[in-house]
Amino acid sequence: MTEPLIRPKRKNPLQRTRRPLSPQAVRSRTAHGLTAAAAEGRFALQVCEDCKTVIYPPRDCCPSCFSARLPFRDVARGGVLIAETTVQTSTDPYFRERTPWRVGTVKLDVGPVIVAHLHGDAQEGRRVRLDLKLDKSGSAVAMALPEKDTPNMADDPHLREMTCDPKFRRVLITDGRTAVGQALAKAFANAGASIIFVGIADSWKPFSGLEALRRIERVEIVPLDVTDTESVTEQAEQNGARIDIVVNTAEHVRSGGVVDRHGLTVTREEMDVRYLGLARLAQAFGPILRARGADGVNSAAAFVNLLSVHALMNWPIYGSYSAAEAACLSAAQCMRAELRPGGVKVMNVFFGPLETEWFQTVPPPKVAPAALAGAVVRGLQQGLEDVFVGDVAEDIRQRLAVNPKALEREIAS
Amino acid sequence: MAPDAKRKSYDGVVACLPVTIPYRRYSTNSAQWWLGRALQELTKRAKLRPVDIDGLSVSSFTVAPDTAVGLTQHFGVSPRWLDHIPFGGASGIVALRRAARAVQAGDADIVACIAGDTNHVDSFRKTLSTFSRFAQDAVYPYGSGGANASFALITKSYMNTYGAKREDFAKICIAQRDNALSIPYAMMKKKLTLDDYMSARPIADPIHLFDCVMPCAGAEGLLVCREATAKSLRLPYVRILSTIERHNAFASDPIQLRGGWAVDISDLWSMADVKPGDVDFLQTYDDYPVIVMMQFEDLGFCAKGEAPDFVRSHTFTNDGSFPHNTSGGQLSVGQAGAGGGLLGLVEAVRQLVAQPFGSRVPDAKTCVVSGFGMINYDRGLSSCAAILARAA
Numbered sequence: 001m002t003e004p005l006i007r008p009k010r011k012n013p014l015q016r017t018r019r020p021l022s023p024q025a026v027r028s029r030t031a032h033g034l035t036a037a038a039a040e041g042r043f044a045l046q047v048c049e050d051c052k053t054v055i056y057p058p059r060d061c062c063p064s065c066f067s068a069r070l071p072f073r074d075v076a077r078g079g080v081l082i083a084e085t086t087v088q089t090s091t092d093p094y095f096r097e098r099t100p101w102r103v104g105t106v107k108l109d110v111g112p113v114i115v116a117h118l119h120g121d122a123q124e125g126r127r128v129r130l131d132l133k134l135d136k137s138g139s140a141v142a143m144a145l146p147e148k149d150t151p152n153m154a155d156d157p158h159l160r161e162m163t164c165d166p167k168f169r170r171v172l173i174t175d176g177r178t179a180v181g182q183a184l185a186k187a188f189a190n191a192g193a194s195i196i197f198v199g200i201a202d203s204w205k206p207f208s209g210l211e212a213l214r215r216i217e218r219v220e221i222v223p224l225d226v227t228d229t230e231s232v233t234e235q236a237e238q239n240g241a242r243i244d245i246v247v248n249t250a251e252h253v254r255s256g257g258v259v260d261r262h263g264l265t266v267t268r269e270e271m272d273v274r275y276l277g278l279a280r281l282a283q284a285f286g287p288i289l290r291a292r293g294a295d296g297v298n299s300a301a302a303f304v305n306l307l308s309v310h311a312l313m314n315w316p317i318y319g320s321y322s323a324a325e326a327a328c329l330s331a332a333q334c335m336r337a338e339l340r341p342g343g344v345k346v347m348n349v350f351f352g353p354l355e356t357e358w359f360q361t362v363p364p365p366k367v368a369p370a371a372l373a374g375a376v377v378r379g380l381q382q383g384l385e386d387v388f389v390g391d392v393a394e395d396i397r398q399r400l401a402v403n404p405k406a407l408e409r410e411i412a413s
Numbered sequence: 414m415a416p417d418a419k420r421k422s423y424d425g426v427v428a429c430l431p432v433t434i435p436y437r438r439y440s441t442n443s444a445q446w447w448l449g450r451a452l453q454e455l456t457k458r459a460k461l462r463p464v465d466i467d468g469l470s471v472s473s474f475t476v477a478p479d480t481a482v483g484l485t486q487h488f489g490v491s492p493r494w495l496d497h498i499p500f501g502g503a504s505g506i507v508a509l510r511r512a513a514r515a516v517q518a519g520d521a522d523i524v525a526c527i528a529g530d531t532n533h534v535d536s537f538r539k540t541l542s543t544f545s546r547f548a549q550d551a552v553y554p555y556g557s558g559g560a561n562a563s564f565a566l567i568t569k570s571y572m573n574t575y576g577a578k579r580e581d582f583a584k585i586c587i588a589q590r591d592n593a594l595s596i597p598y599a600m601m602k603k604k605l606t607l608d609d610y611m612s613a614r615p616i617a618d619p620i621h622l623f624d625c626v627m628p629c630a631g632a633e634g635l636l637v638c639r640e641a642t643a644k645s646l647r648l649p650y651v652r653i654l655s656t657i658e659r660h661n662a663f664a665s666d667p668i669q670l671r672g673g674w675a676v677d678i679s680d681l682w683s684m685a686d687v688k689p690g691d692v693d694f695l696q697t698y699d700d701y702p703v704i705v706m707m708q709f710e711d712l713g714f715c716a717k718g719e720a721p722d723f724v725r726s727h728t729f730t731n732d733g734s735f736p737h738n739t740s741g742g743q744l745s746v747g748q749a750g751a752g753g754g755l756l757g758l759v760e761a762v763r764q765l766v767a768q769p770f771g772s773r774v775p776d777a778k779t780c781v782v783s784g785f786g787m788i789n790y791d792r793g794l795s796s797c798a799a800i801l802a803r804a805a
Binding site for chain 1: 542553
């Protein structure tokens, strides 16, 4: 049984904020196949193409047939915890301040033996299921969970180190005028977030949904305009130290390509809202998040980017929009490197066309704002780094993996 | 495949001149320094010039970025046979058997086998985090408990499977401590009681403090040469009756309950033409007591799973019914890195030539020395053993 988390008290302002530490991040190049799977919440191990042996730890030569064809494939995650120990003494500073720390040997049904972190409800001699998680260093680790869900299991302290669960955390939604921003406020309230700051620019301008937003428990509407450096800085100064998760919901969706659009006014706006908006948020909130990565139960946990899946492959009908999204994706990769020392994850959530006004002419399937919001919360609860929402996003992800050139041609026709 | 060729004996090849550079908990000197001291001690006591050493075998974890080749220039030697054996606890016996064959074949006349490491204030952590690719990818990020955590899982599984108790491990550790009390350079010089052992602080349960070796700096060495050479140098020597070596045995066992000795055990005894009952003392590789129990079983002193009973029915001090780790082993003397792989062998030679630092095993004629090493991922991969005999 996992003890339920207790809502953290207000922080003593005189208390020193602990500096974040990381477990060892270094992995062999091959082992980052696990990191790729963990980023998406898959459980993948190497499976030999020639003899089908499932392999762990990651290798460059099959220990059954010497084959070099060892791709990572999703495999069954069940196994038995055959031995466990509690590490009381660790040579690593990160674990040293977190001992006692349980680890164990799991014999997987598919073959290999994995030394894994243990959820508190995983018991020696019992069946467990393994998850791949990104630890505070951003590299993949295996974690053994009880075979079936147990009460409060997300509150397990070892597991919570690997996730960005919004429970008892404080969230900033940067733009509450959007349908997605409003759906997110609801979703975070349901997920147990302590405070949901919702940014509104030019608050004198009315917008639909304001009343509903105000009715959501623990929502606090705050002035924030991502196109205004001063406004972003001010908000960070005001509330930055009590924001644990930032979700950038600022959007700017207009059709039009790069060649066939007249003038740069719209393009400049796109870049101002999306790319420069992100840069302003990153500069204002990033350093505070990074410094608070180990600040107790409600430590800083994540920066979430909502990105059109067309950041990955330009969609010429929305070609200029796609380019701005691609700029944000590139910035997000940089932010990952910059926030990793604080153990703060940058989660990119890729979505297909939304069921909103700005995609009015686009045929289905489309993504409902509530579905996108749900995926964001689930991704944080699982500690993911890359999430694909909706059929179009999934379709593009798969086609990119197979043949990007074919996708480039087909998406233009 | 053709039937196995009969293994050639080691007749005419001997091991002699055991040297130990007294251990220190921490050292500001380099591994090169420690290995150099062992080499100096060997040549000084054998009255050899550096040029007489025409074979060199080196084992160390902390000489990086050097290899044995770089060490030849560092030490100013010009061997015609050179070996580098970074096999940890298996390196001593592996060095012995390779050197013996080189001498037997005439590729070298006198091989100096040296093993040792330094221990800077932070070198233990660094060695752990970069020990192997699998350790880096699949062990160290999991609590960073090092070998303690890996052996905790193995010990737990052994206890669950065969009913060993902490008191059984205690008996091994306490006897070794008694054997170490007269060793001047032992790290642990205080008598260990059952109460001390049982109430020690937990490290990674069921491993507690006195199940663990103390990392330290030190070096060990000996010479391998022809019997005639040893005689002409007036060095007392021991014969090598048989050796075995095995790596990555029983790879499909989900957790380690046996080591590679079990594969080669009949070879070890038949080549030497002795039986377990003929053995006067045993030197096991003892980085944790559980692996000592596995060696009792896998080397043939008792059946699999019966080591707990074997421990309960014997005494392990040098005057006991089954003298074991006669200088106190690594658990009491300390683990000087790869030097630990040579510790048991060096002490065995001392006992057989009746020149131990500590108490003597009375009238010891035959012994088994065993090595074990390299927790690459979840288990020790290398096992080896040798049977040695007094010359006369």
